[in-house]
Amino acid sequence: MITIIKMENLNKIFNENKANQFHALKDINLHIKKNEVILLKGVSGSGKSTLLSILASFMKPTNGLVEVNGEFVAKLPDKHISEFRLNNIGFIFQSFNLFEQLTVEQNIMTSLIPKEYTQDICDKKIDDVLKLINISHKKGQTVSNLSGGEKQRVAIARALVNEPDIILCDEPTAALDYDNSLIFIDIIKQLQDLGKTIVIATHDTIFNDADMNCRVIDIKNGMI
Amino acid sequence: MSTDILLSNEVIIFLFIESLLLCILFIAIYFTSIILKNWNFNSTTSSQYKLEKQSYLVTVIIYFTLIVKLFLVPYFAYTVDILSAIVPGAMCGAGVISSNDYGESLLILKIIMLFLVSSWLIINKLDIQKKNFPYLKKKFLYFILIFTFIILEFILDILYFTDISTLSIATCCSAIYSSDGSINPLPLGLNLDSLLISFYLLYILTFISNIKQNRYLSGISNISFLYIAYYAILYFFGTYVYELPTHHCPFCMLQKDYYYIGYFIFISLFLGVFFGMVNSILSILTKDSIIKYYKYSNIFNTLFVAICTLYVIVYYIKNGVLL
Numbered sequence: 001m002i003t004i005i006k007m008e009n010l011n012k013i014f015n016e017n018k019a020n021q022f023h024a025l026k027d028i029n030l031h032i033k034k035n036e037v038i039l040l041k042g043v044s045g046s047g048k049s050t051l052l053s054i055l056a057s058f059m060k061p062t063n064g065l066v067e068v069n070g071e072f073v074a075k076l077p078d079k080h081i082s083e084f085r086l087n088n089i090g091f092i093f094q095s096f097n098l099f100e101q102l103t104v105e106q107n108i109m110t111s112l113i114p115k116e117y118t119q120d121i122c123d124k125k126i127d128d129v130l131k132l133i134n135i136s137h138k139k140g141q142t143v144s145n146l147s148g149g150e151k152q153r154v155a156i157a158r159a160l161v162n163e164p165d166i167i168l169c170d171e172p173t174a175a176l177d178y179d180n181s182l183i184f185i186d187i188i189k190q191l192q193d194l195g196k197t198i199v200i201a202t203h204d205t206i207f208n209d210a211d212m213n214c215r216v217i218d219i220k221n222g223m224i
Numbered sequence: 225m226s227t228d229i230l231l232s233n234e235v236i237i238f239l240f241i242e243s244l245l246l247c248i249l250f251i252a253i254y255f256t257s258i259i260l261k262n263w264n265f266n267s268t269t270s271s272q273y274k275l276e277k278q279s280y281l282v283t284v285i286i287y288f289t290l291i292v293k294l295f296l297v298p299y300f301a302y303t304v305d306i307l308s309a310i311v312p313g314a315m316c317g318a319g320v321i322s323s324n325d326y327g328e329s330l331l332i333l334k335i336i337m338l339f340l341v342s343s344w345l346i347i348n349k350l351d352i353q354k355k356n357f358p359y360l361k362k363k364f365l366y367f368i369l370i371f372t373f374i375i376l377e378f379i380l381d382i383l384y385f386t387d388i389s390t391l392s393i394a395t396c397c398s399a400i401y402s403s404d405g406s407i408n409p410l411p412l413g414l415n416l417d418s419l420l421i422s423f424y425l426l427y428i429l430t431f432i433s434n435i436k437q438n439r440y441l442s443g444i445s446n447i448s449f450l451y452i453a454y455y456a457i458l459y460f461f462g463t464y465v466y467e468l469p470t471h472h473c474p475f476c477m478l479q480k481d482y483y484y485i486g487y488f489i490f491i492s493l494f495l496g497v498f499f500g501m502v503n504s505i506l507s508i509l510t511k512d513s514i515i516k517y518y519k520y521s522n523i524f525n526t527l528f529v530a531i532c533t534l535y536v537i538v539y540y541i542k543n544g545v546l547l
Contacts, residue, residue: 009268016270060277063270071355074273075265078280080355 010064048201090159149180397473443504496525
C-alpha cells in the first residue's frame with residue numbers, strides 16, 4: 001500500500017525563543033498509508049489539532065518533513081497552498097464552520113467556486129455528494145435551520161465535493177449527540193470503502209466501541 | 225548649487241521617493257544576503273523554513289519597490305521637462321539634461337535600469353509560479369546587481385540635480401541635435417533614406433522573429449530596432465511631430481504642446497523591444513520562456529511604428545509634401 005502521508009522529525013514550537021514558548025509537537029514520525037483510517041487520540045492540548053493543521057497546511061512546522069500526497073506541504077509557497085488544499089484535502093471542523101445564512105447547496109458550492117466549473121457540473125457534483133451523505137432533502141434549506149447532526153453532514157458534504165483523497169476531521173463528534181455520532185461513524189466507514197484516507201483527531205470515547213478498521217495513535221504532550 | 229532646482233516640487237518628490245526606495249532596498253539587500261548565504265531548499269530545518277518565509281517578504285518588498293522605480297523613469301523625464309522653465313536657455317528636457325556632465329550618463333543609466341528591472345520582475349514571476357523556488361538564488365543575485373546600479377543611479381541623481389545651474393545658459397535642443405550639414409549625425413554612416421529603410425526592415429525582422437519565436441534572433445533584432453528607432457524618431461519622425469524639419473529633439477514631444485505623444489511613442493517602443501528580447505535574457509538565467517511575450521512585442525512594436533508612420537501620412541495628406 002502506498003504511503004500517502006509522511007511526517008519525519010516534525011516539531012512545532014509556538015512563540016519560539018520567547019518567555020511563553022510552547023513545544024506543541026515533538027519529533028513526530030508518522031507514516032499513513034492510502035485508505036487507512038487513523039484515530040488520533042489525546043486529551044485537549046495534546047497537539048492533535050496542531051498536527052491536523054500542519055497536514056492541511058493551515059500552518060507550517062518549525063522543522064521536519066511533511067509529505068502529503070507527494071507534496072512537501074511545509075515547503076509550498078503560499079500561492080500554491082490553497083490550490084493544494086483544494087485538490088487534496090477535505091477538512092471537517094469541530095464547529096462545522098458553515099455559513100449559517102446560506103442554504104445547504106450554497107455552502108457546498110463555496111468549495112467549488114475556485115474550480116470554475118460550469119453550473120451543470122456544479123449541480124451534478126452537489127447532487128452526488130448530497131446523495132452520498134443522505135441529506136438531499138435539505139438541499140434548499142438555510143443552514144441555521146438545521147440540527148447539529150444535519151450541519152455535520154453538510155460539513156462532510158462540503159469537504160467531499162472536490163473528491164479529495166484525504167479527509168481530516170478535527171473533533172468531529174464534539175458537537176453531536178450519541179445517535180448523530182454513530183451516524184458520523186457510519187459515514188466514515190462508507191468513505192473508507194470509497195478509498196479515502198481519513199485522519200480523525202478526537203478524545204471522544206465513542207470511537208473506542210465503534211467497529212472500525214482503523215489504527216489508533218495516542219498523542220500526549222506533543223509526542224506519539 | 226541652485227536652490228531653485230532643489231526646491232522645485234517635482235525634484236523634491238522625485239528625490240524623496242528615490243531616497244525612500246533606497247532605504248527599503250537596503251533592508252531587502254540585508255535579508256537577501258542572509259538568504260543567499262544560508263539557502264538550502266532540501267533542508268527541513270527551522271532556519272530554512274524561516275528563510276522561506278523571509279524570502280517571500282523580501283520578494284514582495286523588492287517587487288513593489290522596483291515597480292515604483294519603473295514609474296519613476298517617465299516621472300524623471302517629466303521632472304526635467306518641468307525644470308526647463310527655470311533653466312535659462314533650455315526649451316525642454318533636452319537642455320536640462322545637457323546642462324551638466326551628469327545628465328546624459330544618468331539618462332542612459334535609467335534606460336538600462338528599465339530593462340534590468342523589468343527582466344527581474346519577469347524572472348520573479350516565473351519563480352513564484354513554481355513550487356520549489358527554482359530561480360530564487362538567481363533572482364536574488366540579479367537583484368544585487370540591480371541594487372548596485374540603483375546606488376550608482378542615486379549618486380548620479382544627487383550629483384545631477386545639485387549641479388544644474390539656473391545662472392549659466394544651457395543649450396537648447398535645436399543646438400544640441402541640429403546638424404550644420406558638415407557632420408552626419410546618423411549612426412553607422414547611414415543617411416536618412418537608409419535609416420528609414422533599416423527602420424522598416426528591422427521592424428519586419430522583429431515581427432517575423434517574434435512570430436517564429438526565435439529567442440536569439442528576436443533579442444538581437446529588437447535591440448537593433450531600438451537603436452535605429454531612436455535615431456529615426458530624432459531625425460525623421462520627430463520632425464513630423466513638430467512639423468519642423470530642423471527640430472530634432474526626443475524631449476519636446478513629451479510636452480503638452482504635442483499632446484504628450486512622446487510618452488506613447490517611447491513607452492510603446494520600450495515595451496515592444498523589452499517583450500521581444502526578454503526571452504533571450506530568460507534563456508541565460510532560467511530554462512523557461514514565455515511565448516505570449518512575442519505576441520506582446522509585435523503588438524507594441526506595431527503600435528509604435530503605426531504612431532510614427534501616421535504622423536508622416538497625416539502631414540503629407542494635409543500639406544501634399546514631405547519635410
